[in-house]
Amino acid sequence: MQWKFFYTLKPIIPRWLQLLIRRSIVRRRRKTFHHVWPINPKATSTPIGWAGWPEGKQFALILSHDVDTQKGHDACHQLAAIEKSLGFQSSFNFVPERYRNSEALRDRLRQDGFGVGIHGLKHDGKLFRRFNLFKRRAEKINHYLAQWQTRGFSSPSMHHNLNWMHLLDIDYSTSTFDTDPFEPQPDAVDTIFPFWVENQQTGRGFVELPYTLPQDFTLFILMGERTNTIWKKKLDWLADRGGMALVNTHSDYMNFDGSPPGPEEYPVRYYIEFLEYIKKRYADCYYHARSEDVAAALRPVLRSHPLHRAMAA
Numbered sequence: 001m002q003w004k005f006f007y008t009l010k011p012i013i014p015r016w017l018q019l020l021i022r023r024s025i026v027r028r029r030r031k032t033f034h035h036v037w038p039i040n041p042k043a044t045s046t047p048i049g050w051a052g053w054p055e056g057k058q059f060a061l062i063l064s065h066d067v068d069t070q071k072g073h074d075a076c077h078q079l080a081a082i083e084k085s086l087g088f089q090s091s092f093n094f095v096p097e098r099y100r101n102s103e104a105l106r107d108r109l110r111q112d113g114f115g116v117g118i119h120g121l122k123h124d125g126k127l128f129r130r131f132n133l134f135k136r137r138a139e140k141i142n143h144y145l146a147q148w149q150t151r152g153f154s155s156p157s158m159h160h161n162l163n164w165m166h167l168l169d170i171d172y173s174t175s176t177f178d179t180d181p182f183e184p185q186p187d188a189v190d191t192i193f194p195f196w197v198e199n200q201q202t203g204r205g206f207v208e209l210p211y212t213l214p215q216d217f218t219l220f221i222l223m224g225e226r227t228n229t230i231w232k233k234k235l236d237w238l239a240d241r242g243g244m245a246l247v248n249t250h251s252d253y254m255n256f257d258g259s260p261p262g263p264e265e266y267p268v269r270y271y272i273e274f275l276e277y278i279k280k281r282y283a284d285c286y287y288h289a290r291s292e293d294v295a296a297a298l299r300p301v302l303r304s305h306p307l308h309r310a311m312a313a
Contacts, residue, residue: 016263019221019222019263019264022222023222023223023224025182026182026218026222026223029181029182030182030223032181033181036179036181036188037179037180037181037182037214038179038213038214038230038233038234039179039233039234039237040178040179040188040190042190043178043179043188043190043191043192043243044192044241044243045191046193046242047191047193047194047195047301047302047305047307048305049301049304049305050193050301051301052242053242053287054287054289054297054298055287057285057286057287058239058242058282058285058286059238059239059241059242059243059244059245059282059285059286059287060243060244060245060246060286060287060288060289060294061245061246061278061286061287061288062091062209062244062245062246062247062288062289062290062291062294063083063088063089063090063091063246063247063249064090064091064093064154064174064209064211064246064247064248064249064291065079065090065091065092065093065248065249065250065251066093066119066154066156066248066250067092067093067094067095067119067250067251067252068095068098068119068123068156068250068252069098069099069252070099070100071251071252072250072251072252072253073094073099073100073101073102073105073251075251075252075254075256076092076105076109076251077105077108078251078256079251079254079256079268080092080109080112080114082268082271082272082275083114083275084112084113086272086275086276086279087279088275088288089113089114089115089288089289089290090114090115090290091114091115091116091117091152091290091291091292092109092114092115092116092117093116093117093118093119093152093153093154093174094106094116094117094118094119095119095120095121095122095123095156096118096121096140096141096144097121097122097140098122098123098124106148113290114290115150115152115290115291115292115293116148116150116152117150117152117153117154117291117292118141118144118145118148118150118152118153118154119153119154119155119156120141120154120155120156121137121140121141121144122137123156123157124156125156125157125159125184127155127156127159128155128159128160128161128164131164134161134164134167135164135167138164138167138168141153141168142167142168142169145168145169145170146169150292151169151170151171151172151292152170152171152172152173152291152292152295153165153168153170153172153173153174153175154173154174154175154248155173155174155175157183157184157185158175158176158177158180158183158184158185159175159184159185160175160176160185162175162176162197162208165197165206166197166199166202166204166205166206168206170206171206171207171292171295171296171299172206172207172208172209172291172292172294172295173197173206173207173208173209174208174209174210174211174246174248174291175208176188176189176208176210176211177189177210177211177212178190178191178192178210178211178212180211180214180215180218182218182222189208189210191210191307192210192212192238192241192243192244193243193244194207194208194209194210194244194294194295194298194302195207195208195210195302195306195307196208196299196302196303196305196306196307197306197307198303198306205303205306206295207294207295207298207299207302209244209246209291209294209295210244210246211246211247211248212234212238212243212244212245212246212247213231213234213235213238213245213246213247213248214230214231214234215248215249215250216247216248216249216250216253216254216266216270216271217250217253219231220253220266220270221253221264221265221266227270228270228271228273228274228277231247231274232274232277235274235277235278239282239285239286244294245286247274249271252264253265253266254266254267254268254271255267255268256268
């Protein structure tokens with residue numbers, strides 16, 4: 001697979017050249033896949049037995065953050081403060097073995113009503129390369145899941161193998177997407193709703209929460225967008241169809257101090273203005289909760305009609 005080849009060479013490719021290559025690929029794919037991105041018309045079918053969102057809301061809103069670097073880790077408190085001031089909750093997913101993780105930060109986030117999850121193990125592109133490697137790393141991931149007292153997982157770079165992930169001690173995951181031809185592993189799940197991933201041998205499983213709004217890195221760093229218009233357009237479409245608006249952003253790439261953004265930064269006001277748009281346009285219309293709460297609320301109905309049954313590895 002192409003992404004395996006890329007991650008083999010990545011350590012010796014300068015970062016500026018990595019971005020140049022990815023931007024070139026994104027430009028070509030954007031033209032090729034304009035009919036399914038940012039909106040995939042065939043992703044609107046509701047799950048079997050679907051009775052709607054909790055509280056009778058029109059659509060769901062989930063805010064999730066994958067924290068890729070030490071810089072992003074150290075900026076989490078700024079991002080959380082912004083969301084809290086606007087009345088939002090989110091989940092922060094950390095990489096256990098890539099940078100220094102602070103227990104105090106995780107405790108503070110939880111005290112303020114935010115969720116905490118695991119974002120892979122090393123974020124080196126190798127997690128799903130071979131089953132035996134995944135199995136070894138899954139044991140370590142499960143250790144951190146227990147230590148950090150969480151049951152949530154988000155896969156780095158959205159690499160995934162749902163048939164293997166039953167080895168993880170998780171209740172929910174964000175490791176897929178409704179449509180995203182720009183990801184290294186671009187196989188979309190073609191749904192704007194959560195679904196149940198079941199291990200057919202044990203009957204156990206987890207709720208998969210695919211992200212349905214383009215990732216900030218794709219929009220603002222690779223594509224060079226200078227507005228959040230695409231986010232708003234996709235949100236309006238999701239709301240009209242009663243789907244799940246899950247946006248996965250990164251404190252790593254947000255510029256918080258108002259200085260000219262660096263080559264891998266965008267002004268945090270793009271995100272703030274998007275949240276303000278949601279509050280103003282869709283007041284009282286959306287079910288908003290942390291990833292773990294949404295998964296818990298929907299688990300019974302989704303489990304009764306699994307969309308994906310994981311085969312034994």
